[in-house]
Amino acid sequence: MGEDQRNLFIALGLMGAILIGFQVFVMGPAEEERRAEQAAIEAAQQIADPDLPASSIEPAAAATVDRETALAGNQRVTIDAPAVLGSLSLTGARLDDIRLRRHSETIDDDTPVALLNPIGSDHVFYARDGWTSGTQGFSDLPGGSTEWALSSGSTLTPDTPVTLTYDSPSGLHFERVISVDDNYLFTLTDVVTNNSGQEVELSRYGLVRHEGRPEDETRNMAVFEGALAVVDGALVQSSFGKLEDGNQTEDNGIGGWVGITQRYWMAAAIPDQDRAFTARFRTIERGEIDAFEASYVEQAIAVPAGESLASTTRIFAGAKELDVLQQVQNEVGIERFDMAINWGWLWFLARPFVWLLHMLEGLTGQFGLAILALTLMVKIVMFPLANRAYASMAKMKAVQPKMAEIKERYAADQQKQQQALMELYKTEKINPLAGCLPILPQIPIFFALYQTLFNAIEMRHAPFFGWIRDLSAADPTNMWNLFGLIPYDPTGMWLIGGVLGIGAWPIIMGLTMAAQQALNPPPPDPMQARIFAFLPIVFTFILAPFAAGLVIYWAWNNFLSVLQQYIIMRRHGNETQVDKLVARLLKRGGGDAS
Secondary structure (H helix, E strand, O other): OHHHHHHHHHHHHHHHHHHHHHHHHHHHHHHHHHHHHHHHHHHHHOOOOOOOOHHHOOOOOOOOOOHHHHHOOOOEEEEEOOOEEEEEEOEOOEEEEEEEEEEEOOOOOOOEEEEEEOOOOOOOEEEEEEEEOOOOOOOOOOOOOOEOEEEEOOEEOOOOOEEEEEEOOOOEEEEEEEEEOOOOEEEEEEEEEEOOOOOEEEEEEEEEEEEOOOOOOOOOOOOOOEEEEEEOOEEEEEEHHHHHOOOOEEEEEEOEEEEEEOOOEEEEEEOOOOOEEEEEEEEEEEOOEEEEEEEEEEOOEEEOOOOEEEEEEEEEEEEOOHHHHHHHHHHHOOOOHHHHOOOOOOHHHHHHHHHHHHHHHHHHOOHHHHHHHHHHHHHHHOHHHHHHHHHHHHHHHHOHHHHHHHHHHOOOOHHHHHHHHHHHHHHHOOOOOOOOHHHOOHHHHHHHHHHHHHHOHHHOOOOOOOOOOOOOOOOOOOHHHHHHOOOOOOOOOOHHHHHOOOOHHHHHHHHHHHHHHHOOOOOOOHHHHHHHHHHHHHHHHHHOOOOHHHHHHHHHHHHHHHHHHHHHHHHOOOOOHHHHHHHHHHHHHHHHHO
């Protein structure tokens, strides 16, 4: 079995080398080429943003105030919908006060999550829509500082839209009807009447802006946070880190959207799906805090004097719930809107897993049970491959004494040793790689499940049995107070409350990993044996701060593997380390009884 373990680690190493090589030699040069092309575009333009007017950048607040004070700084229209509540500012017609009714800040507090925040408060985050023109003399179109008038309606609900109006000094009349659905989608229908006496070219734009990096930013490779867009069916992304480094992106196409996303939430500006537009990501310097922006500008339309132009755009501000995203995508016709969820490079596996989790949650009534059921289903599908692997391990274990004898006999001659081992494999009909190769298809499945669970909003604040009240948070127990049995809270202490603060489920996971390892024969090399014996402890500490849902998944997966491997080992007549341990305990118990 020592050979199998080495083969497994070699295979894992090869896969890692292939992934790294692909990133370095394929993805890296492609990204550098794209950046060079973008730099050339910007150099040719000589300005960072030729189409968005200066009015698209609101002045920064003189000082940071509390949220309520910032909200009171301008006139507002109340928003009261089933999924969201808050208000929109008549200054700039900004959506900058959105709270999510279905999602609370903490488990013990029913306060809705504050997604969008007004200028002047902490963590400014807002979305809005405006107009720009390339025609000389029309620089007074609706922008970030425009004062709209409320002409009809008082409270924005799914049944009662509101109408805003604005008359520009240059002679254009804007009427905007804003409606909201039962979820997180706002529809903005504008009618622009040209009373200027001359033809004017108009372009509509939308933007989402976030000042500073999110306070609760998730720095994990499985989670994407930053600016993203879909343009002509292609997904474009730029993380907060890349935006902070000054990277800018520009893409042109028809159909799509732009937005800024966090792990569970997103605000997106959505143009007319039938019009060509240019999507841009950029960073705006605002003193000590940078503002990250995702925006689009639609292709210009000529409006003759005395005529009107009708245009409809949308803004999404809410949780990345898969059924809601797909409803917007399918019923409203927004291209690839469910790409707001970070599916990862194994999306072809992650998407079916998400669908199965939703179905299983509906059947079991709990997301934690859905995780266990999905893991069991994956085990059943992979059963034939795992059987081959474990059967090979059992055969390898059976010939361990003969292998040790060959290695001892030909210790001074490696060539004869390898020849004798190959002859042994041939005689016993053993393929040394047979125990490793069936495991390889399970590796992408593992990573896809990891990606799925890490991004599933259904896991946030989802309870499990016992002490787990939030599957998306780490196990709250700590071994240093005997998992809550001792009335002492070590949470605030850096060492035992942080680095060494191990909960009950990580320990269970470590024990299942050790049990799985105990079923395998120890490597012949004592140093290797000590390293492998130490791995469950290492992984216990590594996984302790992970979300409880992930740790429970790993523990359950290990338990099923132990059960399957034990049955196969016994079927092949192998005595495992578990059998030896049980025999010693029974013998000791019998001795005490006598």
